[in-house]
Amino acid sequence: QQQVKQSPQSLIVQKGGIPIINCAYENTAFDYFPWYQQFPGKGPALLIAIRPDVSEKKEGRFTISFNKSAKQFSLHIMDSQPGDSATYFCAATDNYGQNFVFGPGTRLSVLP
Amino acid sequence: DVKVTQSSRYLVKRTGEKVFLECVQDMDHENMFWYRQDPGLGLRLIYFSYDVKMKEKGDIPEGYSVSREKKERFSLILESASTNQTSMYLCASSSSGTGVTYNSPLHFGNGTRLTVT
Numbered sequence: 001q002q003q004v005k006q007s008p009q010s011l012i013v014q015k016g017g018i019p020i021i022n023c024a025y026e027n028t029a030f031d032y033f034p035w036y037q038q039f040p041g042k043g044p045a046l047l048i049a050i051r052p053d054v055s056e057k058k059e060g061r062f063t064i065s066f067n068k069s070a071k072q073f074s075l076h077i078m079d080s081q082p083g084d085s086a087t088y089f090c091a092a093t094d095n096y097g098q099n100f101v102f103g104p105g106t107r108l109s110v111l112p
Numbered sequence: 113d114v115k116v117t118q119s120s121r122y123l124v125k126r127t128g129e130k131v132f133l134e135c136v137q138d139m140d141h142e143n144m145f146w147y148r149q150d151p152g153l154g155l156r157l158i159y160f161s162y163d164v165k166m167k168e169k170g171d172i173p174e175g176y177s178v179s180r181e182k183k184e185r186f187s188l189i190l191e192s193a194s195t196n197q198t199s200m201y202l203c204a205s206s207s208s209g210t211g212v213t214y215n216s217p218l219h220f221g222n223g224t225r226l227t228v229t
Contacts, residue, residue: 006154009152034217034218036218036220041222042222042223043116043202043204043220043221043222043223044155044202044218044220045220046217046218046219049217089154089155091218099157099160099170100145100157100218102147102154102155102156103154104152104153104154105152105154
């Protein structure tokens with residue numbers, strides 16, 4: 001019940017494409033869903049996050065879609081660029097924010 | 113900007129050695145975490161601490177211990193290193209805030225890549 005499933009494991013798109021990464025969870029106590037971006041040699045950095053009271057959140061070219069009834073959420077990257085090539089992790093936590101559960105990650109490559 | 117600093121980027125240790133991984137954060141965060149990152153497994157929580165001298169086991173605490181003597185510093189200890197502890201170790205911190213967790217993301221260090229031979 002603590003798992004967060006993430007797919008695909010890896011993704012290759014052309015510049016300008018719209019990669020989509022999907023995540024699913026089971027624990028209904030989760031109420032904060034961040035996405036982290038990790039470049040090689042660096043720690044993960046917060047990219048965008050959503051709470052379950054909204055169905056969509058946009059920040060620049062990054063959008064989270066959230067489906068509370070299906071317990072699924074996804075990251076869309078509009079007009080993807082080679083600089084977006086990184087590993088992306090979805091995560092979930094409960095209201096205490098002391099136990100973040102991470103998906104296994106998606107390695108994204110954006111070809112020039 | 114929050115800064116989480118891990119003392120070593122790379123470490124090579126021998127089986128059976130006692131290993132200390134150090135982490136310091138400069139934002140007065142209450143919560144500190146140690147994660148292990150392995151390909152295909154994502155980030156797995158080893159231990160976390162929500163206050164000085166307090167610690168809680170995460171998902172994979174076996175073979176590890178932690179120490180938090182000061183608020184800004186959180187140490188991970190491998191009592192007797194084994195080859196299956198070869199991994200990337202990530203320290204993170206967050207603010208407890210007032211329970212508004214969406215304002216309290218994790219801030220990560222750049223990791224320590226540990227190799228046990």
